Amino acid sequence: MSMDIKQIQDLIKFVAKSGVNEVAIEEKDFKITIKTNQEPTYVTATVPGQPLVQAAAQAPAQVTAVNPPPVEQTAPAKTAADETAKYITIKSPMIGTFYRSSSPDKAAFVNVGDEVKSGQVVCIVEAMKLFNEIESEISGKVVKVLVDNAQPVEYDQPLFLVDPS
Template identity: 45%
Template sequence: MFKVQELREIIKLVDASSIDEFVYEHDGAKIKLKKNIEVVTEVVAAPKAQVAPVVQQPAPVAAPTPAPVVEVTAAPKAEENKAAQTNVDESLHKITSPMVGTFYQSPSPDAAPYVKVGDSVGDESIVCIVEAMKLFNEIEAEVKGQIVEVLVKDGQLVEYGQPLFLVKPE
């Protein structure tokens, strides 16, 4: 099976290249990445390990440059998050992820979260960290307001342009 770090490096290389499709097979495991088309991923695990289902998701429509995405297992929570986001009040500001990575709500596992529902934030307030390729990127609110909802869980993988927080602007 592939390590998360290896998958991230492959995604970054494919994204930076001019190719639209990449297929890699090793020891019975297969990765297939496609970009700039409707179906963006397909992952099949080795038969001797646990077999992961084929995951196919539509490409994000609003993203200016869609990045290739790899899902190792089916994630019903992601579908629930998308369903919750469709009923969002349009007056709320969405703080989105500027990159593919892992969402962390606090600077360390034993520290308090940067923000929680009901907290007021300024335009330069740090609301979370997105870790990509062992770099921890602090994400700022970029708007003054009050946190209405946290849309992702701590340690969850997030995609480029994925909403992380909803903020009621002041």
């Protein structure tokens, strides 16, 4: 049995949501262990003849702890919320490190004010030494970049706000 990156990501999400502290899968040529507890989750996968691979994933409990406590909304705050409601969010399909360009000396894939088309590469998310091009699923104008370059991102974390009009 060999697992691809998507299966490993799905397993990480399942373990994080299930509340289980540890899952280990071992076959003759493949071993994966996922451990959780309010600390970051570490995945270790070993395949004979290949180097050790590790990926860090935040436990969902930590993500909610980072959110500020609810604040009573006033009329201006509601207006701001209504304005952002018309925008569509491009989210990270995986856990990894967010990059706005293909290399440090290259221009960003997209900037605020740029028009994007469905299928256009908007950023790269690096996960376990694999650089995954993230494509826009919608067409529109980039209104806001929500993540700083070279920052870690979570699965389903908003990356860009796009005005589809």
